[in-house]
Amino acid sequence: MLIYLAIHQDKPCRVTDVAASYRISRNHLLKVALGLGRLGYMTATRGRTGGIALARRPEEINLGEVVRKMEVDFALTECMQTEGGLCAIAPACRLKRVASKALAAFLAVFDDYTLADITGNRDQLAGLLDLPRSMKAA
Template sequence: MRLTNYTDYSLRVLIYLASKKQDELSNITEIAEAYGISRNHLMKVIHELGKMGVIQTIRGRNGGIKLALPPEEVNIGKIVRQTEDDFNLVECFGDGPSNCVISPVCGLKHVLNRALSSYLAVLDEYTLADIIRNPYDYRELLGIK
């Protein structure tokens, strides 16, 4: 399974924000520059993370973004579930009719479903705090002062 860029960018934004000092604000431009990714892509990601309640956006001249929750409360599995739009690993996982002739008897669907469940269960074991155990290393690599 491959995560979408949207999920990847969502996780990167959260890592960036968690690497900063608590309550220190960031902005889209600095995050985009730190990762070398499109500012436009990040605008949508940040908007959605705000709607999810994971980050707080502050408008105005001195505004910016920051984590809305402590890193210990941001579950990686939950973020992946909320940002991925398609966990249909194969055609028969979808809601529509399957064109696969072996669908009625195929055991692969059950194996892949178990694998996906295990994958997500492992992600559920980790929080953002687990990911950024040494925020100073992240700050250095991301150019955070």
């Protein structure tokens, strides 16, 4: 959704159009939009000329921050769960340390990029999302 909004910054977008472009459920996308709005990444305006839009410039939206705020569970293994899980080998297992290190590396890569970094190929993205020609030229 953020990619769509980044390549279409000239006016508000409709959730229905975003859902159609990505070929995903409008209801699911509404939940994502609600989360992004609550976190301050997106704004929503009601009315005939309303819609959704980025609340910040793409250069100001760090991907690592978005991933951390939007994902609720990063437990790669049962022992990484908040409650500790029920794994029988947890007291002697070294996988938790390895998985934690892998997760940190994964998130560190996202930390190095902004929304602007991944939308520099705006024309190509617009073509893939089947946006009207008027939006591609903007």
